[in-house]
Amino acid sequence: xxxxxxxxxxxxxxxxxxxxVPVALQAELLAKVASYDRNLATRAGDRVHVLIVVNAKNDxxxxxxxxxxxxxxxxxxxxxxxxxxxxxPFGGAKALAETCRERRIAIVYLAPGLAxxxxxIRSALDGxxxxxxxxxxxxVAKGIVLGFDLVSGKPKIVVHLGQAKRQEVSxxxxxxxxAKVLE
Amino acid sequence: xxxxxKHFLVALLGAASLLAASPARADDADTSTSTSDLEGLxxxxxxxxxxxxxxxxxxxxxxxxxxxxxxxxxxGIRTLAEAIDFLSLGAVTSDSQHVVxxxxxxxxxxxxxxxxxxxxxxxxxxxxxxxxRAVFGRGASIxxxxxxxxxxxxxxxxxxxxxxxxxxxxxxxxxxxxxxxxVHGVAEVExxxxxRGLVGAGVLFQTPLAxxxxxxxxxxxxxxxxxxxxxxxxxxxGIDGASGRPxxxxxxGPENGYWGGVANDGYYTRLPSGFLRLALGDFELNVQAxxxxxxxxxxxxxxxxxxxxxxPDSHERDRRLGxxxxxxxxxxxxxxxxxxxxxxxxxxxxDVNVSSKAACLGxxxxxxxxxxxxxxxxxxxxxxxxxxxxxxxxTSELVTTIGVDGRLREIKSKVDFFDFDTGRPLQxxxxxxxxxxxxxxxxxxxxxLPTRWLSFNLGARLDKETRFDxxxxxxxxxxxxxxxxxxxxxxxxxxxxxxxxxxxxYVSTLQLPVAGTLRxxxxxxxxxxxxxxxxxxxxxxxxxxxxWQDIVENHILSVAEQREAVRLGQVTLNTFGVGQFRNVSxxxxxxxxxxxxGTAGTDQQLHYGLNVTAAIARRDESGVQRVPLAVAxxxxxxxRIAYDIPGDWPTLALATHxxxxxxxxxxxxxxxxxxxxxxxxxxxxxxxxxxxxxVRGLSYRLTATYAIADRGAYVVGAQQVYEGITPDRSPQLLxxxxxxxxxxxxxxxxx
Numbered sequence: 001x002x003x004x005x006x007x008x009x010x011x012x013x014x015x016x017x018x019x020x021v022p023v024a025l026q027a028e029l030l031a032k033v034a035s036y037d038r039n040l041a042t043r044a045g046d047r048v049h050v051l052i053v054v055n056a057k058n059d060x061x062x063x064x065x066x067x068x069x070x071x072x073x074x075x076x077x078x079x080x081x082x083x084x085x086x087x088x089p090f091g092g093a094k095a096l097a098e099t100c101r102e103r104r105i106a107i108v109y110l111a112p113g114l115a116x117x118x119x120x121i122r123s124a125l126d127g128x129x130x131x132x133x134x135x136x137x138x139x140v141a142k143g144i145v146l147g148f149d150l151v152s153g154k155p156k157i158v159v160h161l162g163q164a165k166r167q168e169v170s171x172x173x174x175x176x177x178x179a180k181v182l183e
Numbered sequence: 184x185x186x187x188x189k190h191f192l193v194a195l196l197g198a199a200s201l202l203a204a205s206p207a208r209a210d211d212a213d214t215s216t217s218t219s220d221l222e223g224l225x226x227x228x229x230x231x232x233x234x235x236x237x238x239x240x241x242x243x244x245x246x247x248x249x250x251x252x253x254x255x256x257x258x259g260i261r262t263l264a265e266a267i268d269f270l271s272l273g274a275v276t277s278d279s280q281h282v283v284x285x286x287x288x289x290x291x292x293x294x295x296x297x298x299x300x301x302x303x304x305x306x307x308x309x310x311x312x313x314x315x316r317a318v319f320g321r322g323a324s325i326x327x328x329x330x331x332x333x334x335x336x337x338x339x340x341x342x343x344x345x346x347x348x349x350x351x352x353x354x355x356x357x358x359x360x361x362x363x364x365x366v367h368g369v370a371e372v373e374x375x376x377x378x379r380g381l382v383g384a385g386v387l388f389q390t391p392l393a394x395x396x397x398x399x400x401x402x403x404x405x406x407x408x409x410x411x412x413x414x415x416x417x418x419x420x421g422i423d424g425a426s427g428r429p430x431x432x433x434x435x436g437p438e439n440g441y442w443g444g445v446a447n448d449g450y451y452t453r454l455p456s457g458f459l460r461l462a463l464g465d466f467e468l469n470v471q472a473x474x475x476x477x478x479x480x481x482x483x484x485x486x487x488x489x490x491x492x493x494x495p496d497s498h499e500r501d502r503r504l505g506x507x508x509x510x511x512x513x514x515x516x517x518x519x520x521x522x523x524x525x526x527x528x529x530x531x532x533x534d535v536n537v538s539s540k541a542a543c544l545g546x547x548x549x550x551x552x553x554x555x556x557x558x559x560x561x562x563x564x565x566x567x568x569x570x571x572x573x574x575x576x577x578t579s580e581l582v583t584t585i586g587v588d589g590r591l592r593e594i595k596s597k598v599d600f601f602d603f604d605t606g607r608p609l610q611x612x613x614x615x616x617x618x619x620x621x622x623x624x625x626x627x628x629x630x631x632l633p634t635r636w637l638s639f640n641l642g643a644r645l646d647k648e649t650r651f652d653x654x655x656x657x658x659x660x661x662x663x664x665x666x667x668x669x670x671x672x673x674x675x676x677x678x679x680x681x682x683x684x685x686x687x688x689y690v691s692t693l694q695l696p697v698a699g700t701l702r703x704x705x706x707x708x709x710x711x712x713x714x715x716x717x718x719x720x721x722x723x724x725x726x727x728x729x730x731w732q733d734i735v736e737n738h739i740l741s742v743a744e745q746r747e748a749v750r751l752g753q754v755t756l757n758t759f760g761v762g763q764f765r766n767v768s769x770x771x772x773x774x775x776x777x778x779x780x781g782t783a784g785t786d787q788q789l790h791y792g793l794n795v796t797a798a799i800a801r802r803d804e805s806g807v808q809r810v811p812l813a814v815a816x817x818x819x820x821x822x823r824i825a826y827d828i829p830g831d832w833p834t835l836a837l838a839t840h841x842x843x844x845x846x847x848x849x850x851x852x853x854x855x856x857x858x859x860x861x862x863x864x865x866x867x868x869x870x871x872x873x874x875x876x877x878v879r880g881l882s883y884r885l886t887a888t889y890a891i892a893d894r895g896a897y898v899v900g901a902q903q904v905y906e907g908i909t910p911d912r913s914p915q916l917l918x919x920x921x922x923x924x925x926x927x928x929x930x931x932x933x934x
Contacts, residue, residue, distance in 0.1 A: 152251035153332035
C-alpha cells in the first residue's frame with residue numbers, strides 16, 4: 001500500500017507528454033521525409049542544423065531531447081546532407097523565430113511539453129524558412145508542419161500543408177500521397 | 184549467411200521491388216524520388232506487448248505479426264479466429280462448433296479452452312482461472328470495427344505475463360477516438376444464418392479534470408446466429424445398459440438406438456456485448472462486458488459426451504465483466520511508473536440434457552425421462568500491477584523494467600443433476616469447487632543496445648500461487664542489424680501454465696481427485712529468424728524448437744487402476760470411464776515458418792502477403808507410442824492479395840488459408856480401422872468493400888467464402904469409438920459450412 005501511495009503522491013507529468021512513435025523511428029522518418037522538401041537544400045546550405053526545443057521544466061521533454069539527439073546521431077544524413085543537433089529551452093515564440101533566422105536552423109523539433117505554446121509558435125514561424133516538427137502528432141493540427149502519428153500499429157506522416165507553405169516548406173507530391181494532409 | 188546467399192536474397196527482393204517501384208510522374212518537374220525506403224519505414228510495425236513497451240517489431244524479442252484495422256476490413260474478417268487464420272504467421276485455429284481451439288507452430292491441444300495462449304485486450308488478461316478459458320471465436324466479444332490492430336506474438340511469453348502464455352501472446356489493441364471519431368452503425372448479415380448489429384462512437388471532449396481532451400470510444404454489439412442445419416448421419420449407438428433397450432437420443436424420440444438427422448435447432452449463438460475505453464489525463468479505463476450463449480447439436484469426446492441430439496436447451500453461456508484502470512506517471516527524466524488495477528467477473532452456465540437411461544443412472548435416477556446436467560461456475564479476480572521503466576541514459580539504450588502483479592481470486596463451481604421435466608434434483612451436487620487463491624508475479628527485464636546494430640533483451644519472471652512452488656520463466660533475446668534492412672534474431676524463452684482449478688479441484692463419481700499435486704506445464708523454446716526489408720517488401724524466415732513437459736491430461740483409469748480405486752473405496756464397481764487429471768505427457772516440437780508481404784503501385788494500392796508454417800510435433804507418454812498431436816495442423820498458412828481501385832471504387836480482396844491433413848481428435852483412442860485423418864482444408868474468401876457512391880458516410884462489405892473440405896477434425900455422434908456393432912469402420916466427422924456469404928453496411932457520422 002505504501003508503494004501505491006508513493007506512486008500516487010509522487011510528482012507527475014501528463015501522459016500526453018509521452019510519444020506514440022518510438023523516437024528512433026521518428027529520427028529515421030525525419031531523415032527520409034526531409035529529402036522530399038524541395039527547399040531543404042536552399043534553406044540549409046551545406047549542413048542541416050536541427051534545433052530541439054524543450055520545456056526545461058518538463059522531464060518528458062528533456063528526456064525526449066536526449067533521446068532524439070542520440071537517435072539523430074545515428075542517422076548518416078538528413079535529406080542527403082550532414083547535420084548537427086542542438087537543444088535549447090523554449091524561451092518564447094518570437095525568440096524561437098529569431099533563433100531560427102540567426103542560426104539558419106533548417107529543422108526545429110518541438111519536444112513534448114510545449115502543447116500550450118504551439119499557437120504562438122505557429123504565428124511566430126509564419127514567414128520563417130524552417131521545417132517545424134512535433135514529437136506529438138496532435139500538434140500538427142494546431143500548426144506544426146510535420147508530425148508522426150501511430151495508426152494500426154504503423155507510423156503515419158502528418159503534414160499541415162497550409163503551415164508548410166507559410167514556412168516555405170514544399171513537400172513533393174510523392175510524400176504527400178503517403179501522408180495524412182491537413183490544410 | 185554466405186555472401187552468395189545474401190546476394191541472391193537481395194536480388195530476389197530487388198526483383199520484387201522493381202515490380203513494385205513507383206514510376207516517375209510526368210507532371211513533376213523535379214527528379215522523382217523513389218519512395219520505397221520511406222514506404223518501408225511506414226510499414227514498420229510498432230508493437231507493445233512483446234516487451235510491454237512500444238518498439239519496432241523487427242527488433243522485438245519474438246516473432247510478431249501485426250494485423251491492422253485496414254486488413255480486417257479489406258479481407259472481410261469477422262472474428263479474432265479469422266484474423267489469426269487468414270492473416271497471421273504461425274498461429275492457427277480449429278473450430279469444433281463448441282469451442283475454437285488455438286495452436287501455434289504445430290502445437291494444438293484440443294479442447295484446452297484456449298488456455299495455452301494468453302489473450303489480452305489493451306493489455307488486460309482475458310483468460311479466466313476456472314478453466315483457463317480464453318475465447319478466440321465470435322465469443323471474444325471484441326467489436327471488430329473498434330480494433331486498431333492485433334499483435335500475434337509467437338513463442339513463450341510468461342517472462343512478462345505469467346501463466347497461459349505458452350504458445351504465445353495475442354494482444355488486441357482498440358482504437359483511439361482520433362481513429363474512430365463520430366458515431367458509427369454497422370449491420371451485417373449472413374443470409375439465412377446470422378446477423379450482427381453495432382452502434383458505437385468515438386469522441387474527444389474537454390473536461391475540467393485534465394488539460395488534454397478526454398478520449399472516449401464505446402460500442403454496443405449484438406450477434407445472433409442460427410444454423411446452418413447440418414445433416415448428421417444416422418449412426419447406431421447400441422443398447423442402453425441401464426434399460427436393456429436401444430439408446431434414446433432425444434427427449435421425445437424413439438428408443439431405436441439411432442443418433443443423427445438434420446440439426447435444425449441446436450446450433451446457435453446469442454451474443455450481446457459492450458466495450459468502452461476512456462482516457463482522461465493520466466488515467467485509462469477499459470470496460471468490457473458480454474454474455475456468450477451458444478449451443479452445438481452434437482456430442483463429442485471433449486464436451487457434452489451424453490448430450491441429446493439437436494437439443495436447443497443444451498447450451499452453454501459465458502458472462503463476463505472486466506474493468507481495468509491504468510495510471511501512467513513520469514517520476515523523473517529516467518523513471519516512468521505504470522499502475523494498473525483490475526477486477527473481473529466470469530460466470531459459466533452449461534446445461535446438458537440427456538435422455539439415455541445409462542446417463543441418467545450416472546446422474547442418480549433412471550426414472551427421469553430426461554435428466555439435466557447443470558454445470559455452474561464463476562470466477563472473480565482482482566489485482567494490482569505496478570511497473571517501473573528506468574531509461575538510464577534517456578536514449579532507450581539501457582532500460583530496466585521492474586514489475587509486480589498481485590491477484591486475489593475466488594473460484595466456485597458445481598454440477599447438479601435434475602429431472603428435466605419436473606426440475607427435481609436427482610442427487611447431491613458434485614464437482615464442488617470453492618477456492619480462494621492468491622497469486623503474485625514479479626518480473627525484471629533489461630534491454631541493452633550497446634551499438635545501433637545490436638540489441639539484447641533479458642528477463643525473468645517469478646510466479647507463486649498457493650497450489651505450487653514458485654515458477655521462474657526466463658527469456659533471452661538478441662537482434663543484429665546485419666545490413667540495410669536485414670535483421671537476424673535469436674531467442675530462448677520459457678513459459679508455463681498453471682493447471683486450471685477445474686483440473687486440480689474437480690471431483691465427482693467419474694473424476695478422482697488429483698493424486699498429490701498437479702505440476703504446472705512447462706515449455707522451453709529456442710528460435711532464430713532472419714528478416715529482410717527492401718522498400719515496402721518484407722521477407723522473413725525462421726526456425727524454432729520447443730520442448731513441452733508435464734502436460735496435464737485427464738487420464739482414464741486402466742482396468743487395474745480401476746480395481747485399485749474400487750478397493751480403496753474411491754469408485755463403485757459399476758462405474759466406467761473414471762478419469763484423473765495427471766501430468767501425463769511431453770511434446771517435442773520443431774519447424775520453420777516464413778513470411779513474404781508488401782505493397783506495390785504508385786499509391787500502394789496493391790497489397791499482398793504469404794505466411795507458411797511447417798512443423799513437427801510429437802506427443803510422448805511413458806509406455807505409449809510416440810505420435811503426432813491430434814487435431815494439430817503441421818502444415819498451414821495463408822495468402823492474400825487486395826487491390827484498392829482509385830477513387831470511390833471498391834477494394835477487391837482475396838484471402839485464403841490452408842490447413843494440411845491432420846489426425847482427428849480420436850485418432851489414438853478411438854480404435855477406428857480407417858478415417859483417422861481429417862482432410863486438408865483450403866478456405867478462400869473474396870471481399871468487395873468500399874464507400875457507397877452518392878451516400879456520404881455509408882460503406883459496404885460483401886464477402887463470399889468457400890471451403891474445399893466439408894469435414895473437420897472432430898468425431899461427432901454416438902459412435903465415439905469403434906465397437907464393431909455396425910458396418911461403420913470410420914468415424915463421423917464434424918460437418919462444416921462450406922459456402923458462406925455476408926453483406927455488411929457501415930454508416931459513419933463524422934463530426
